Amino acid sequence: MITDFARCADADWRMLMPVLNKDDLRELDREFTKYQYIADDKAVVWARIMHPWKPSDNNVGGGRSTGISKPEEEIALKLDDNPQWQRLELREQHCKAAIERMDDEQYNIYKLRYRAGNYYDWNTVGKLLHYSHAQIYRKRYALLALLAQECGMLSKDETKTGSSIMD
Template identity: 40%
Template sequence: MIQQLTKSRLLELEEDFKEYQQVNYNIAVRVVSLEHPWTESDSNTGGGSSGVIIKPQEILAIKKDEDKELQRLFKLKADCERAIDKMSDEQLEMYNLRFANSDYLGWYEIADRLNYSVRSIYNKRYKLLELLAVEKGLTSSE
């Protein structure tokens, strides 16, 4: 049984595609904040010693693996890329007009530009967003 996507879920999927436009930047910012966290100055200049020696690269790798926001961004990027790879030429054109275009066209403008009725463009929008829903595991493609 195919699960229908609600209006609110469709809006969330649109937000995911919008966020995807800056995902590489957001990942880079998050990585920098993990690599160079703000810390108060340490008054214990002599330092203590730990019984365990861990290389800074290992600590950073662990921080990245355990950082929920960074992992969410990586998952968003992967899900969106898989959905985009499965888009038809028509869906890709719609995607580019809606999300990758600096003008950020609305669905009415896209319908007008592609010579579709508003009802037709919303049906096509549903199918486009459904691709992402499948990649995110929110619905099945059957």
């Protein structure tokens, strides 16, 4: 029985580099979708952090507080300690960086897929931009690979994105 590695032994070494599978692409697609609501999500988390529910204090006229007296420091510490806030910040960072790296064509596809008022699936985006099924899915891969590179799922080296395998 010949293993995949044995079959690829004579192939170009770039063929052995990691590529995005179907599950990775679905996850990255969801990240871009969630990014569209990042401001709302951050506002909800911020409100929960800044105004937590507290039971009523029966100690009226009580003693001194031992907490931090500077509200700016308290806010910064609360945000730094909250994993949900950190995750949202990281998602925003990665998505912004990926969007900045997009060319005009990729950005148009991004706007149609994620920012349009209507929900367009990939086939509809392809039809609107006059791409075949195979073309739009290749462009989808390239677009999502930018986000994967920012997230650290792929190296930013072009040989690992699968785009230059045929060089």
